[in-house]
Amino acid sequence: MTWLNRDVTEIGGQRLHPETLMMGYGYFPGLSEGAVKCPIFQTSTFVFRSAAEGKHFFELAYGLKEPRPQESPGLIYSRLNNPNLEILEGRLAIWDGAERALAFSSGMAAISTCLFALCRPGDSVVHSTPVYGGSDFLLDKVLPDFGIRTVDFQAGTGPAARRAAVDKARETGRIAAIYVETPANPTNALVDLADCAQLAGELEAKQGFRPPVIVDNTYLGPLWQRPLDHGCDIVVYSLTKYIGGHSDVVAGACMGTRVALEPVHLMRTILGTMTDPHTAWLLMRSLETLEIRFRKSVDNAVKVADFLRSHPQVESVSFLGFLDPDSADGKLYARQCLAPGATFSFFVKGGEAEAFKVLDALQLVKLAVSLGGTESLASHPAAMTHSDIEPARRAELGITENMIRVSIGIEHPDDLIADFRQALGSL
Numbered sequence: 001m002t003w004l005n006r007d008v009t010e011i012g013g014q015r016l017h018p019e020t021l022m023m024g025y026g027y028f029p030g031l032s033e034g035a036v037k038c039p040i041f042q043t044s045t046f047v048f049r050s051a052a053e054g055k056h057f058f059e060l061a062y063g064l065k066e067p068r069p070q071e072s073p074g075l076i077y078s079r080l081n082n083p084n085l086e087i088l089e090g091r092l093a094i095w096d097g098a099e100r101a102l103a104f105s106s107g108m109a110a111i112s113t114c115l116f117a118l119c120r121p122g123d124s125v126v127h128s129t130p131v132y133g134g135s136d137f138l139l140d141k142v143l144p145d146f147g148i149r150t151v152d153f154q155a156g157t158g159p160a161a162r163r164a165a166v167d168k169a170r171e172t173g174r175i176a177a178i179y180v181e182t183p184a185n186p187t188n189a190l191v192d193l194a195d196c197a198q199l200a201g202e203l204e205a206k207q208g209f210r211p212p213v214i215v216d217n218t219y220l221g222p223l224w225q226r227p228l229d230h231g232c233d234i235v236v237y238s239l240t241k242y243i244g245g246h247s248d249v250v251a252g253a254c255m256g257t258r259v260a261l262e263p264v265h266l267m268r269t270i271l272g273t274m275t276d277p278h279t280a281w282l283l284m285r286s287l288e289t290l291e292i293r294f295r296k297s298v299d300n301a302v303k304v305a306d307f308l309r310s311h312p313q314v315e316s317v318s319f320l321g322f323l324d325p326d327s328a329d330g331k332l333y334a335r336q337c338l339a340p341g342a343t344f345s346f347f348v349k350g351g352e353a354e355a356f357k358v359l360d361a362l363q364l365v366k367l368a369v370s371l372g373g374t375e376s377l378a379s380h381p382a383a384m385t386h387s388d389i390e391p392a393r394r395a396e397l398g399i400t401e402n403m404i405r406v407s408i409g410i411e412h413p414d415d416l417i418a419d420f421r422q423a424l425g426s427l
């Protein structure tokens with residue numbers, strides 16, 4: 001009975017699917033008055049049954065003692081642990097096939113806590129570019145201020161560019177991590193994850209330490225890309241996007257093995273970058289519909305991208321579904337991705353003025369940054385999320401003035417197409 005067993009993952013030989021497990025995994029109604037839904041544990045601290053119990057809980061939390069078999073750490077204080085956080089993390093890990101997940105107060109909290117946990121002054125980080133504007137600022141401006149050098153390679157290029165970046169980074173010291181965002185925001189350029197994992201292995205032989213490959217998987221999410229299956233070590237997410245999915249929470253996550261995440265967990269406890277109980281509860285609700293929301297968004301995106309591609313005012317559409325299957329990128333896409341996702345860019349004929357005209361004319365699709373919500377959004381990366389990048393570098397990366405990024409939601413596809421048609425008609 002589920003009343004008694006909160007962690008049923010198999011029934012009569014049938015391994016339960018993630019979308020099924022999202023309805024109850026990790027939650028024990030018997031501990032919460034039989035409530036079918038997990039309540040919000042809106043509390044900062046937890047009462048110990050005795051001083052000895054409190055002592056034992058701290059010994060486990062601080063790693064002073066090993067837990068007994070099947071023993072989970074006791075609840076102490078909501079910066080360290082909380083039932084909503086723990087149940088959410090158990091469910092998040094299922095999607096990526098990870099041993100462990102950690103939830104954070106934002107995607108940037110996850111990324112920065114992870115990199116600060118793994119890097120030391122004198123280290124280097126090799127990373128793909130472009131990446132989300134905030135991650136770019138962290139890599140390009142913040143980490144160097146802490147004595148951490150960063151060397152980039154362009155997404156969409158082959159293994160030689162990655163190895164050249166690694167050779168350059170090794171000139172000054174240890175490579176502490178390889179950080180990758182694929183597909184890249186906002187160009188959808190791809191990075192070969194299996195090759196990055198192989199590169200980490202080659203580095204282990206050279207520097208006696210395997211730099212973890214950290215992958216920002218926000219764009220495709222665990223449904224359409226599984227970086228751990230390609231040998232990568234840590235997956236990071238902005239849960240604000242598809243996983244939260246309703247544009248009403250800001251949160252993030254890291255997934256990986258227990259060992260890989262141990263220093264990240266410790267850093268999270270000290271920086272206090274965990275998610276709060278209410279946000280964790282909202283995310284548990286979101287996880288129940290992740291599969292149907294994301295599948296519908298992708299179906300809609302295919303239709304909208306098809307429409308845009310055929311429009312006379314559109315120069316091109318960088319939709320993963322349009323890659324030539326015989327090209328290097330097309331082959332990589334087939335190996336690495338399970339669907340094209342629902343965020344992509346299109347390029348109008350003209351420049352900023354024409355792109356702004358289309359954005360201002362949209363009636364249903366909202367003019368806002370972010371992505372992955374139930375509603376469709378459109379934005380102008382060059383003037384908004386990526387405006388911090390020098391114009392010459394932006395152009396080199398393909399983030400041009402005529403680029404419009406869209407995140408396609410779950411509205412009726414005909415209505416979305418009608419809106420894009422009338423907006424493009426304003427040109």
Ligand SMILES: Cc1ncc(COP(=O)(O)O)c(C=O)c1O
Binds near residue numbers: 108135181218252
């Ligand atoms: C790919 C990607 N990674 C990370 C982030 C940062 O996430 P958050 O805004 O939740 O901090 C974003 C935000 O747009 C993003 O698009």
